[in-house]
Amino acid sequence: MSVHSAVNRSPYHLGFCTLDSETSLEDLPVRGTVPPWLTGTLVRTAPAKFEVGDRGYNHWFDGLAMLHKFAFTGGRVAYANRYLRSRSYLEARATGRISRGEFATDPCRTLFQRVAAWFSPKFTDNCNVSVNKLASDVVAYTETRMPIRFDPDTLNTLGGYGYDERIKGPVSIAHPHLDHSRGRHYTYVLEFGRRSKYHLFGIDQGTGREAVVATLPAERPAYMHSFGMSERYLVLAEFPLVVNPLRLKFSGKPFIRNYQWEPERGVRFHVVEKKSGQVARTARSRAVFAFHHVNAFEEGDEVVVDIVAFPDSGVIDQLYLERLRSAEPVMATGKLTRFRIGSRGDAPDERLSEARIEFPRINYRCRAGRRYRYVYGAGNEVQGNFIDNLVKLDLEHNATSSWYEEGCYPGEPVFVATPEAADEDDGVILSVVLDAKKAASFLLILDASSFRELARAEVSHHIPFGFHGNYFVETSGPESFRELHR
Numbered sequence: 300m301s302v303h304s305a306v307n308r309s310p311y312h313l314g315f316c317t318l319d320s321e322t323s324l325e326d327l328p329v330r331g332t333v334p335p336w337l338t339g340t341l342v343r344t345a346p347a348k349f350e351v352g353d354r355g356y357n358h359w360f361d362g363l364a365m366l367h368k369f370a371f372t373g374g375r376v377a378y379a380n381r382y383l384r385s386r387s388y389l390e391a392r393a394t395g396r397i398s399r400g401e402f403a404t405d406p407c408r409t410l411f412q413r414v415a416a417w418f419s420p421k422f423t424d425n426c427n428v429s430v431n432k433l434a435s436d437v438v439a440y441t442e443t444r445m446p447i448r449f450d451p452d453t454l455n456t457l458g459g460y461g462y463d464e465r466i467k468g469p470v471s472i473a474h475p476h477l478d479h480s481r482g483r484h485y486t487y488v489l490e491f492g493r494r495s496k497y498h499l500f501g502i503d504q505g506t507g508r509e510a511v512v513a514t515l516p517a518e519r520p521a522y523m524h525s526f527g528m529s530e531r532y533l534v535l536a537e538f539p540l541v542v543n544p545l546r547l548k549f550s551g552k553p554f555i556r557n558y559q560w561e562p563e564r565g566v567r568f569h570v571v572e573k574k575s576g577q578v579a580r581t582a583r584s585r586a587v588f589a590f591h592h593v594n595a596f597e598e599g600d601e602v603v604v605d606i607v608a609f610p611d612s613g614v615i616d617q618l619y620l621e622r623l624r625s626a627e628p629v630m631a632t633g634k635l636t637r638f639r640i641g642s643r644g645d646a647p648d649e650r651l652s653e654a655r656i657e658f659p660r661i662n663y664r665c666r667a668g669r670r671y672r673y674v675y676g677a678g679n680e681v682q683g684n685f686i687d688n689l690v691k692l693d694l695e696h697n698a699t700s701s702w703y704e705e706g707c708y709p710g711e712p713v714f715v716a717t718p719e720a721a722d723e724d725d726g727v728i729l730s731v732v733l734d735a736k737k738a739a740s741f742l743l744i745l746d747a748s749s750f751r752e753l754a755r756a757e758v759s760h761h762i763p764f765g766f767h768g769n770y771f772v773e774t775s776g777p778e779s780f781r782e783l784h785r
């Protein structure tokens with residue numbers, strides 16, 4: 300574990316410190332009762348190594364990825380963790396140096412190496428953002444086109460997941476969608492050039508075959524971390540944090556530092572029909588920034604797009620590690636905001652809740668792309684205290700429930716439906732929580748309906764704060780492969 304000055308550090312700084320050890324623990328101490336029907340595995344990815352040799356990474360999004368899993372059987376909980384053997388990780392370990400450019404950290408390069416990098420850039424495959432099922436594989440994602448396949452039982456790294464080489468572009472996203480009714484994943488890659496392009500494409504859930512849905516020109520590509528999906532449409536929201544691709548190539552600055560906030564551009568929405576690939580609608584709204592789309596659906600003539608919005612991109616600056624480890628207050632959460640894209644080219648918005656929220660999750664399997672009622676998220680109760688609670692928003696009754704415990708810092712709440720679920724919120728919430736008082740983490744299980752605690756399973760060490768995970772169940776069909784339960 301790295302050592303930071305004891306003075307002037309945040310109470311949650313341990314969540315931004317390296318965890319070196321890889322462990323496997325069979326039977327965690329459990330307080331409360333784990334529902335017996337919970338028999339799957341929560342797998343998460345998270346940055347866990349923040350220094351290589353004598354250099355530190357700069358930003359929360361940069362740390363080397365570690366996989367964590369919590370497996371549930373008969374009311375018991377097992378835990379294991381393992382570093383993802385990405386090229387970024389293996390090269391760093393072999394050379395003792397940061398070898399690939401991350402979100403806000405670049406390797407030290409000689410002039411010759413910088414010139415070489417212009418011609419043959421080495422993009423990162425440090426998949427520390429999310430995990431998901433992709434066709435027949437379970438993969439970890441970062442924001443390049445280089446997801447990594449791994450075994451969710453052993454957490455062993457299996458190798459890269461290669462997208463079709465004919466679909467060009469180095470940058471992608473860690474939040475693909477899955478349209479269950481079409482049996483198709485959707486994602487995109489961004490191709491930089493004199494005329495940059497977003498290539499939206501589908502991946503057949505059964506065969507893994509890829510097909511371009513639409514290609515959209517991007518004069519100044521935007522930083523986007525996710526996109527929206529309704530029943531018929533894919534929705535790109537170009538926030539006004541944009542880049543001149545030439546700067547990316549020649550500035551010598553880390554990736555995100557080439558992007559500029561240009562609020563006068565507003566947000567540009569592009570609504571693309573899945574079936575035809577036609578741009579059905581474009582619209583512009585006032586400027587906001589966001590990482591996460593929550594859901595989208597069609598209502599009358601409107602496409603409704605729900606987003607966790609921030610007033611500007613300043614949140615990215617707050618998430619530098621030095622700031623996060625310091626006592627300086629951090630506001631890392633936004634507010635759930637609804638944009639209505641009509642036929643007139645504008646997209647008026649309204650705030651759906653005053654609760655602070657990030658890492659939004661819904662009952663995805665039942666409600667993705669459709670009108671929905673509940674949003675779960677990690678939020679903020681004490682002003683400036685990073686992310687310190689879990690919230691449930693009831694959009695029908697404009698009501699908020701929350702879970703808060705002093706000195707505890709929860710991560711993304713993953714919703715898992717009960718096997719016989721009748722209501723949208725029949726299920727549990729799983730969240731990894733840092734208990735700063737004990738300098739250790741636990742897996743929290745809440746009843747999703749009442750938002751009351753059912754159980755917690757305690758790990759003896761800290762788990763660095765991560766971003767996203769998913770719950771997987773074993774299927775009993777003839778192929779017996781693991782299916783993502785979401």
Ligand SMILES: [Fe+2]
Pocket residue numbers: 428473474524590591766767
């Ligand atoms: Fe995300």
